[in-house]
Amino acid sequence: MKNTYMKTFITACTAVFAIIGINNTTVAAEENIVNADTLLELGQQDGVKTENDPSTDLIVLDEIMQKPEPQPAGVPLSTLMQNKADQPIEPIEEVTEEETVEPAISLSNEEKDYFARLVEAEAKGESYEGKVAVATVVLNRVESPEFPDTVTNVINQVVGDAYAFSPVQNGAINKPASEESVRAVEEALTRNDRLQDSIYFYNPEIATDTWIRSREVVQTIGNHVFAK
The missing domain is CATH 1.20.5 (Single alpha-helices involved in coiled-coils or other helix-helix interfaces)
Structure with a gap:
């Protein structure tokens, strides 16, 4: 049991x-x-x-x-990784501010125009460098104690019985200035190059004054000789 x-x-x-x-x-x-x-x-x-x-x-x-990133269908992951590695790295562009050169001498627009017309008449056919050099001579005269102390007075100066600059004498200064002559004046006003304080220029092919030829030659640009 x-x-x-x-x-x-x-x-x-x-x-x-x-x-x-x-x-x-x-x-x-x-x-x-x-x-x-x-x-x-x-x-x-x-x-x-x-x-x-x-x-x-x-x-x-x-x-x-x-969670993986979505990949294009049919493309191996190794190929995608290689393509990314082969892509060039774009350089970062540096943002630089454009330098503005302030003129050392300030002129009114009317005086700049008159100045540029003189440069056009005196250096027509010359290079841009030659036009800047002619404008520099005018400014050197303004700063020299031997000449008047303004651009307009230097251009209109009378020496003996004639104007110092022939374009004022023959009226060529009344013709409009080219854009290149306007730029030449602006550059000369910065006074970056004083052309060794040259206060004279002349064309040796046509100059008849023997005294001007006796001055110390600083540089020859185109058809003009620049002297002290």
Whole structure:
């Protein structure tokens, strides 16, 4: 009798434990399904964390860190990386402010125009450098104690019975100046090159004054000789 009772008891316990085991397995499976559904939902949200579930922070962060950048279809990743490495690095352009050279001598627009017309008449056919040199001689005279102290007075100076500059004498100064002569005047006004303080210039091919030829020659530019 005892043996029959013990067998029955053991069989009953085994059945209970089996049922408990099945229930635990079912619960674990259900939990896995829930966790899988949760992860799937998070993945479908493309890395956006739900406001009411702070426990997903680490999962969402991990999803964001591991999410690869979209790549063109059919192109190997190694090829894309190589193409990026081969692309030249464009240099950064330095932005520099354009330098503005202020004139050392300030003139009115009317005086600049008169000055440029003299340069045009005296150095027509000469190079730009030659025009700047003629303008420089006029400015050197303004600063010299031997001549008048303004550009207009230097241009209109009378020496003996004639004007110092022949274009004033023959009226050629009344013709408009070229753009190059205007620029030559502007450059001469900066006084960057004083032409060694030359105060005379002449064309040796046509000059008849023997005194001017006795002056110290500083430089020859084109058809003009510049002297002190």
